[in-house]
Amino acid sequence: MKATENEISVLRARIVAARTDCALTDTQIGAVVGVHASQVGRITRGKFRRISESVVQICKVLGLDMDSTLIEPNAETAAWTKLQASLRGLWDKTPEGADKIVRVLDTIGALRER
Numbered sequence: 001m002k003a004t005e006n007e008i009s010v011l012r013a014r015i016v017a018a019r020t021d022c023a024l025t026d027t028q029i030g031a032v033v034g035v036h037a038s039q040v041g042r043i044t045r046g047k048f049r050r051i052s053e054s055v056v057q058i059c060k061v062l063g064l065d066m067d068s069t070l071i072e073p074n075a076e077t078a079a080w081t082k083l084q085a086s087l088r089g090l091w092d093k094t095p096e097g098a099d100k101i102v103r104v105l106d107t108i109g110a111l112r113e114r
Helices: 005-019 026-033 037-044 053-062 075-090 095-113
Strands: none
Touching: 005 037, 005 053, 005 075, 026 037, 026 053, 037 053
16 A cells, blocks of 8 residues: 555554553454464554555554554644553553543643633
8 A cells, every 4th residue: 555654653652552541462453364473463563664555464463443544644644642651551440540631631621721
C-alpha cells in the first residue's frame, strides 16, 4: 500500500498505542498473521517504512481500521494521540480504574467551566 510519510507516521503512533491494549503476545499475534514474533515486535514498536501486508494484518488483529488511520496528521490528531498514550499509562486496565480516571477528568472539566 502506497502511503505518505505523514500517513505512515500516524499509523505508527496508532499501532504503538493500540499495542498497549492488546492482551496477546507477539508470538500469538504472529501465529494469527503468519509472521515471526520478532517482526511483530518490530512493527508494533513502529519500526517499519512502508505499509506491508504484515502491517495491515497486525492492524486487523489490533482492531485498527486502516481507512480511518490513513489521514493527514494535524495538531489535533497529534495531541489526541499524546493524550491517549498518557491515559493508557495511567489506567490499570480495570473498570474501577477507568471510573476513577473519568471522575478526575470530569472534575477538571467542571473546574474549567467556571
